[in-house]
Every structure is written in structure tokens, then in C-alpha cells.
Amino acid sequence: MSFVRSVIPEFEAANAKYAASFDKGHLPLPPGRKVAVVACMDARLDPAKVLGLQEGDAHVIRNAGGRTIDALRSLVISQQLLGTREIVIVHHTDCGMLTFSDTELKSKVRSELKEDADHIAFLPFKDLRQSVIDDIAILKKSPLVLDVPITGYIYDVKTGKAEKVKE
Numbered sequence: 615m616s617f618v619r620s621v622i623p624e625f626e627a628a629n630a631k632y633a634a635s636f637d638k639g640h641l642p643l644p645p646g647r648k649v650a651v652v653a654c655m656d657a658r659l660d661p662a663k664v665l666g667l668q669e670g671d672a673h674v675i676r677n678a679g680g681r682t683i684d685a686l687r688s689l690v691i692s693q694q695l696l697g698t699r700e701i702v703i704v705h706h707t708d709c710g711m712l713t714f715s716d717t718e719l720k721s722k723v724r725s726e727l728k729e730d731a732d733h734i735a736f737l738p739f740k741d742l743r744q745s746v747i748d749d750i751a752i753l754k755k756s757p758l759v760l761d762v763p764i765t766g767y768i769y770d771v772k773t774g775k776a777e778k779v780k781e
């Protein structure tokens with residue numbers, strides 16, 4: 615194990631400050647704006663700020679690349695149990711998913727960890743726009759997902775703008 619200074623003391627101080635002026639304790643469980651957002655986990659992308667979301671508004675499901683196949687479990691829960699009726703997908707420029715192949719990462723895991731990751735599809739992509747189109751298509755085809763409006767965006771990490779992806 616390498617020793618890296620932990621963020622925990624900073625997190626705890628930040629939370630104490632947040633809780634001191636907290637006034638959102640009355641919010642109901644189902645998202646008020648009935649929307650589920652699937653977004654990349656990239657540290658530069660804050661879906662709440664990009665889309666103007668407040669606490670209680672939306673489900674925000676995040677993973678590497680904002681891949682919808684990887685969000686299916688959460689989307690079914692979101693729709694069937696918590697009433698969301700619209701889906702928004704947010705991928706972004708300069709995404710790490712554009713920088714590696716599934717085979718490369720599998721061999722890295724094999725050499726670094728001496729473990730086999732063959733059962734995991736890491737879902738990288740070579741074409742950003744196509745990745746959004748593919749992720750919309752996956753949801754439209756899935757019998758587990760309701761027929762609801764699905765909109766895809768590419769967020770530009772340089773300008774802050776989210777551009778709608780048209781098929």
C-alpha cells in the first residue's frame with residue numbers, strides 16, 4: 615500500500631459546515647422532476663450544475679463513460695419504484711473512455727493485480743457521438759426500460775456547454 619494523504623479530514627469539515635445550514639430535510643424520496651440522468655463519472659462534469667438540478671430533483675446515475683448498459687439496474691429501480699419518466703444521458707469531451715481498449719485494460723489488470731477481469735466489459739469507445747447514440751439505442755431496445763423520452767448530450771469540458779446529440 616502506498617501512503618497518500620487522505621481527504622477524510624477535509625470531507626468531515628466540509629460536511630459539518632454543510633449540515634449546519636442544511637434545510638432540505640423535508641424532501642420526498644421520489645425525484646420531483648421525474649427524471650433519471652446517466653452521466654460519466656468524470657471529475658470535471660457536475661451534472662447538477664450543468665443541468666441546473668437541485669436536491670430532490672433527479673436520480674443521477676454515474677459510471678465510467680456514462681454507459682447506459684451499466685446503469686440498467688438503477689434505471690429499473692428509478693422507473694419502477696420511484697416514478698421517473700424521462701432519461702437524460704451525458705457523455706463529454708476528453709473522456710477517459712476514448713483512451714484505452716477493453717483488451718488493454720484487461721491485460722493491465724492481469725499484470726498489475728495478477729487477476730483475470732475477462733468477465734467485465736469495460737465499455738470504452740472510439741467515437742464520442744456514436745457512444746451517445748448507442749447508449750440511447752440500448753435503452754430503447756431494452757424490454758426492462760419504459761418507453762419514455764430519452765435525450766443525449768455531449769458536455770464540453772472546455773466551454774461548459776452541453777450539446778444535444780441528434781441521430
Ligand SMILES: [Zn+2]
Nearest residue numbers: 654656709710
Ligand atoms: Zn468520461
